Structure formats: C-alpha cells, structure tokens
Amino acid sequence: MEIATEELYEQLEFRENPLYEQIISDLLEKQYAVIDSFFDLVEVEALRNSLLQKYEEDNFKKAAIGNRTNELVLKSVRGDFILWLNEAEAGPAERLFFNKINALVDYLNKTCFLGILTKEFHYALYPEGTFYKRHLDTFQNDGRRKLSLVCYLNQEDWKPENGGELVLYKEKNGVEIPESFFPFPGRVVIFESQLLEHEVKPVRQERLSITGWLKTR
Ligand SMILES: O=C(O)CCC(=O)C(=O)O
C-alpha cells in the first residue's frame, strides 16, 4: 500500500509522546502534573554535582522576593540560595537538562498552543532550616509566567522526614485542597504559575533543585 507523501511527512514531523500527553491531560485536569523519573538518577547526579560545584565556588546568591524593580531579601519568606542558568553557557549537565526541557516545550507548543517563547531557570539550594512561604509565582508582577517547573536533585535516599515537601494549594468548588509532594530525585512538578499558590515546607536536610518558568514572551 502506498502512503501519500504528505501523510508521510506529517508522521515524520510529529510523533505522539505518551509521557507528554499525560502531562498535558494532568495540567488540564488538575492544574499540575507530577512526573517521577523525568530525569534518571545518572542525569540527576550530573546536575547535582554541577550545582554543588557552583555553590562551593560561591556563585549562588540569596534569593530575593520580587522582580528587579522590587528587590527585597526577606528571610522570613524564603531562605534558599539561587543561581540563574544561562543556556548559552551550559556545561554538559545543563545541556542535557535543556535538551529535555526544550523537547517538552516544543511538544507543548505544537499541541497546546501555549505559545511558550521564553524560559528561565535557576538552581536552588535550601540549607537546613529554610523554607519558602506560601506564594504565587506571578506575585512578582510577571504575568508572562505560564508554567512553573521544579526538578529535584536530591540524593537517592531522600526521606519524608527530611521535610521540604512542596505543597500545592488547589481550590475546588471554593474548598482548598492542599497536596504535598516530596522532593525525590528525578521528580519534576509542573503547575500553572498563575493559578496555584504553593509553598516549600521547612527542610531538615539541604535540599537541591532546579526551578523555572515557561513564559509567553
Ligand atoms: O522548590 C520547590 O518545590 C518550589 C520552589 C518555588 O516555589 C519557587 O522557587 O518559586
């Protein structure tokens, strides 16, 4: 049987991806998606080592509240240290990270008309005893943030007793339903930046991650 050339091209151009489809349907249904093992443990280790090396080299800065016009460091709100990633200067670990993220973004743009044009990501390190109080990621008057994305880079033996869970405050029919997720390595949580308030509970052991935003411009 002959396949029309046009049809063949379409098949080559676009391949349905079950993992991405699951993410999309979860986002539509629940405003968030949790993917365990989005990154495998080898990838997590490479990213963790890169994070720790840059942290030891003193490249991180105390995270601030608000955007550039409204900079204010408030220890009572968040206690993490961050380092923004520059895709153009990515090392091998970060290259691998961006390749995976870009594949997802391409798929979202092809299938969901989300119009993601830019992205921003930073490493984050929460020292023992720190947290990030309940907030909305667009409170920093950044309405361009569409999707928030957090990737956890902790050790394989991360235990619930270590705390540091991400709590998403979902609202259903006027009732608030908090949902907690532990920062297990390789796990990625994606959620609607403009809809879901969330917080990071106090950590009892250093907590490592990459956080970022997919933006409309
Ligand atoms: O690390 C997390 O689980 C969430 C971090 C967060 O909410 C943020 O950086 O805005």
Ligand SMILES: [Fe+2]
């Ligand atoms: Fe946040």
